[in-house]
Amino acid sequence: MIIVQAAGGLGNQMQQYALYRKFVSLGIDARLDVSWFTEAGRQDGVYARRELELELFRAINYKICTEQEKQALAGKGSLLGWVKAKLLPGSRKVFHESGMYHPEIFDFREKYLCGYFACEKYYVDILPDLRKEFTFPRSDNPENRKMAQRIEQTEAVSIHIRRGDYLDAENAAMFGGICTENYYEGAIEEIKGRYPQAHFYIFSDDIPYVKERYQGKAYTVVDINRGRSSFYDIWLMSLCRHNICANSTFSFWGARLNNHQEKVMIRPSVHKNTQKFDPVLMHELWEGWTLLDPQGRVV
Numbered sequence: 001m002i003i004v005q006a007a008g009g010l011g012n013q014m015q016q017y018a019l020y021r022k023f024v025s026l027g028i029d030a031r032l033d034v035s036w037f038t039e040a041g042r043q044d045g046v047y048a049r050r051e052l053e054l055e056l057f058r059a060i061n062y063k064i065c066t067e068q069e070k071q072a073l074a075g076k077g078s079l080l081g082w083v084k085a086k087l088l089p090g091s092r093k094v095f096h097e098s099g100m101y102h103p104e105i106f107d108f109r110e111k112y113l114c115g116y117f118a119c120e121k122y123y124v125d126i127l128p129d130l131r132k133e134f135t136f137p138r139s140d141n142p143e144n145r146k147m148a149q150r151i152e153q154t155e156a157v158s159i160h161i162r163r164g165d166y167l168d169a170e171n172a173a174m175f176g177g178i179c180t181e182n183y184y185e186g187a188i189e190e191i192k193g194r195y196p197q198a199h200f201y202i203f204s205d206d207i208p209y210v211k212e213r214y215q216g217k218a219y220t221v222v223d224i225n226r227g228r229s230s231f232y233d234i235w236l237m238s239l240c241r242h243n244i245c246a247n248s249t250f251s252f253w254g255a256r257l258n259n260h261q262e263k264v265m266i267r268p269s270v271h272k273n274t275q276k277f278d279p280v281l282m283h284e285l286w287e288g289w290t291l292l293d294p295q296g297r298v299v
Contacts, residue, residue: 007114011250013054016117021126053231136231156199241263247270
């Protein structure tokens with residue numbers, strides 16, 4: 001059995017689900033472990049700050065592992081379990097993601113997988129099926145439906161600008177300085193060069209900033225969804241013809257769920273500052289994407 005741990009925010013949960021579905025598509029017995037979101041998933045005395053949001057999608061289908069199935073692979077989280085793992089390393093069958101892409105995981109048959117698995121190559125071949133499963137329920141907010149109609153009537157381009165927690169000192173060192181203002185300017189120019197009539201829909205967790213920076217008839221700041229309803233921003237991004245992403249799995253999924261055949265998907269050349277940019281590898285792992293560096297140059 002393969003067990004994939006579900007953890008983190010919505011974008012990460014969607015990636016972990018996508019990897020789970022990839023294993024299922026290969027005929028491998030697989031489960032999701034969702035205990036990270038409950039007291040049972042408590043780690044080092046810290047409760048998860050996120051909620052399990054996968055169930056917001058009505059068409060997804062997954063099997064949850066039992067505590068016994070989890071313990072059989074990952075061991076117990078007790079002191080006794082830790083001692084056993086040290087004395088008998090083979091008793092714990094846990095794999096921790098340490099790189100961008102690990103093709104060896106598809107040879108596993110008895111493993112507990114921990115990681116975010118953001119790389120497109122893991123599940124690019126089943127994205128058509130995932131688009132059907134990640135079906136958004138009808139929004140109760142009529143503004144979402146009005147915005148969807150506007151988007152579908154224009155050469156719409158989503159721009160996702162994540163600031164919020166990325167401005168915190170502990171996160172800025174890891175994620176800051178990647179999606180710079182030059183990055184976004186370069187991405188906008190790249191789109192305009194191909195589609196002069198493009199209209200840009202701005203999605204952000206810092207609405208005052210984007211309202212000040214992106215003014216004029218070519219821009220619409222989307223300020224509809226807050227809190228749990230932020231889920232619908234992915235839907236609106238997916239309706240756009242093209243997508244400019246932040247180094248954020250949230251906007252990656254807006255682009256992945258975009259079903260337009262001629263879409264342009266732009267993402268930063270690296271996701272975090274500890275990543276060394278390898279252009280050959282990145283273009284192989286993110287086939288079909290346009291990569292821009294922090295200076296706004298296509299690489």
